[in-house]
Amino acid sequence: MRDRPLPASAPAPAVPVLIVGGGPTGLCLAIDLGRRGVECLLVEEREEVSLAGRKANGCSVRSFEHFRRWGIADRLRRVAPLPADYSDDVVFLTRMTGHLLAEFRGAKHGIGRSDLFAENFQRIPQAVVERELRAVLTELPTVRTWYGWSFEDLQQDEDGVRALIRDTAGRESRWISCSYLVGCEGSKGGVRDAAGIGLTDERVLSANANITFRSPELADLHDKGRAAHYWIVNPDVTGLLSPRDLTGTWTFMATYLPGDGHADARALIRHAVGRDFAFEVGAWGPWWANTHLAERHRRGRVFLAGDTVHVHPPSGGHGMNQGVQDAADLGWKLAGVLHGWAGPALLDSYEAERRPVNQAVIASAVNNWTTCGPAFVRPGIEEDPAVRHGLREEILREKRKQFDALGLILGYRYENSPVIAYDGPPAPPLEITRYVPTSRPGHRAPHAWLADGSSLFDHFGPGFTLLRTGGPGGAPGTGTMLRSARERGIPLRLLDLEHEAPVHAAYGAGFALVRPDQHIAWRGTAPPGDPGVLLDVVRGAAPVEVLA
16 A cells, blocks of 8 residues: 655655665665565555566575575465465476476475575565565554655755655645665666666667467376477477466466567467467567676665666576665665664675675676577477477576576675675685585575484574574673673674584584574684674674774
8 A cells, every 4th residue: 555645835854764665675785674664665666566567486495594584485485376386496388288308396495495595586476475565564653655756856966865755646745754765676777877887798688479368178188298488499489388376267478579570479479389279368478688787786875786787588597586685785784774783884785795796696697598498409309309308408507597597596796895804815716506505604694403303594683693503602702792792882693603503514613693694704623712893893893994
């Protein structure tokens, strides 16, 4: 429900954080801030969330770990149109009623508990995610939402930002004063443009079309079994066919279409299925696969997150999920500054940490897109079994990077951050398809299941956590570190799990300082000799060089 706007005679509200854009990134940022007691106002031009249009259709294991941290993971799974155990298989075939080309089993890590992560992948449309996150915001007293308002312009100085927003019905406009403004309104980037931030690496890759249709009988017209995705490869059409619910709603993403992507929707679907059958076309429309990266993630007190910063093809399903990670990185840092315990380098670290990760994801998604659809069409693909046999190994080799990317999803790391106390040699190169847990600073904290069946992540606090997995003589220095944190107002708790074998195996004997976003800030075999110096670094109040 839309919050009632202020009457025209009322003064413009002043808020610590103004979030422009109510897609998944903006909503997640508001949830993170709201749970930390930070007052924020979210403005979004859409009154309602529509299920139509081209949207993401899955949340990664990492996104769901953040949802778990915010207490909403089970809630989101309950509203997902497809149950978590539906299928996470990906099948390549010439047509639904044609020939099998290759299969990827357990492609998205959606079924079965793993020691590597706390939450499984979940197939869930972006619109369903947005609707539920909107409901979550109504339960957070420090968060206000204005739906039906759009961003127009901004002014900023060293003391704050003023943003001009307009009622989309054209009735009124007003200036909002805030300490920080975060643009999350998607690729159109009104905030980005108003802040004077340009784009780099702009490329248009292909014209495509998304078609939603209903056919309760389609599931029984083929012999390929239940799968999350059916990739269609034939001379007439290439693309991705996927079920959206259990009642016969499907989406077909036709890729690399000629011209601007306008085509006969019914003909495309028939080419994908391979026979006539009864179906009803719903929403459909062409779209362009493209890519860009903003020149910077921040200018002054204005920050950018989600598609406002990075856009790439949907190959790999990283788009919405990268926005969630942006929000998870930025939220606690804004809260730290506004609560008074963080220094200026903490906000500087947002771009230093997220930009390299976003660059890596863009590169991966673009590479995946070049091996979509037409790249596998061969003469005789439907007639000659030898052609299909030779193609199988190529598909399995080339597409594994798209469907088994746990190394990218969990193995991303923050390098060259001003608020992380690195040790030892540089991290090994990122391997997209291979994830090796490590407690090296900058990496996501290794996960483990505890003896009582709970997740280690459930025991991390909303602030920093000093994790003890062993140490000399009970490590009396922990008290000094906790006292130093209290003196600085830093939220820090001690978590002693010396006798938990899975944790000891994942971290070794010693200590790890885990940030609010579950990344390692520091590790050691004993508490630091001068904990105040370390804490000043990780809160952004001292240069990391003081630890050298």
